[in-house]
Amino acid sequence: MSDAPRRLITIGRLAEYAGVTIKAVRVYHERGLLPEPERDSSGYRRYDAGHAVQLVKIKTLADAGVPLARIKELLVAPEGEFAAAIAEIDDNLRARAAEIGRTRRRIAGLRAGDGLFVSPEVAGYLDRLRALGIGDRTVGLEREVWILLQAVSPEQAAGWVADKLEAIEDPEFQALYRDYDAAYDWSPDDPRLPALAARTRAWYLAHATESAPPLDPTITRLAAASINDSPAWARLARLARAAS
Numbered sequence: 001m002s003d004a005p006r007r008l009i010t011i012g013r014l015a016e017y018a019g020v021t022i023k024a025v026r027v028y029h030e031r032g033l034l035p036e037p038e039r040d041s042s043g044y045r046r047y048d049a050g051h052a053v054q055l056v057k058i059k060t061l062a063d064a065g066v067p068l069a070r071i072k073e074l075l076v077a078p079e080g081e082f083a084a085a086i087a088e089i090d091d092n093l094r095a096r097a098a099e100i101g102r103t104r105r106r107i108a109g110l111r112a113g114d115g116l117f118v119s120p121e122v123a124g125y126l127d128r129l130r131a132l133g134i135g136d137r138t139v140g141l142e143r144e145v146w147i148l149l150q151a152v153s154p155e156q157a158a159g160w161v162a163d164k165l166e167a168i169e170d171p172e173f174q175a176l177y178r179d180y181d182a183a184y185d186w187s188p189d190d191p192r193l194p195a196l197a198a199r200t201r202a203w204y205l206a207h208a209t210e211s212a213p214p215l216d217p218t219i220t221r222l223a224a225a226s227i228n229d230s231p232a233w234a235r236l237a238r239l240a241r242a243a244s
Contacts, residue, residue, distance in 0.1 A: 008046035018055040025055065033058050033072050065093050119154075121161045122146045128168050129177070138181045167207070176200055180236070188231035197239035 015022045028034040037045050061071045129139050150157040167173045
């Protein structure tokens with residue numbers, strides 16, 4: 001009894017059966033993954049069930065994340081080699097997934113703003129300043145100092161931020177901070193500056209604890225440069241030094 005004739009289909013119907021595009025089928029031909037049948041008398045390529053099965057296998061491996069460069073060897077690999085290769089590919093995918101996770105966390109940190117550059121405690125302190133109505137300029141200047149302080153002396157930074165988080169809940173300190181924020185744009189001759197300097201000194205004297213270790217000179221210079229950007233702040237600093 002003769003073999004039943006094979007049922008032949010077009011490339012479009014083959015792609016439809018496997019759930020891929022015609023372009024993908026042609027790419028698989030170019031990569032040597034899928035045999036390319038001869039053309040019939042009408043000039044069309046006709047595919048049979050064997051091509052369809054092979055194409056489904058290719059699509060399954062590709063959808064699982066197997067690189068096209070590995071698919072050809074896997075299609076003809078013995079069972080043991082196939083399992084080992086799949087395990088290796090799975091390990092690589094896990095590593096990629098972990099890296100993607102790290103990248104997503106970094107991107108989330110960028111969206112979170114301060115949290116990418118400073119500790120959660122400092123980020124919380126900066127958020128508290130914003131909630132109190134402190135302007136972005138002043139908060140930004142503080143953030144720069146904290147970034148450098150945490151890089152140079154993380155232990156000292158941790159102690160300072162603990163003190164700051166406690167102080168920022170004091171209504172008197174909040175009022176001082178708001179006045180300092182507003183004073184950035186005052187004239188250095190503004191008559192309110194001496195009183196603000198005196199209030200600030202009185203608050204710190206009333207809340208003084210153990211003397212903190214001196215700041216790193218680089219951080220001190222950065223803070224001084226920020227103060228000198230405002231003539232009024234620079235005068236407040238001079239008034240504080242004169243009173244000490």
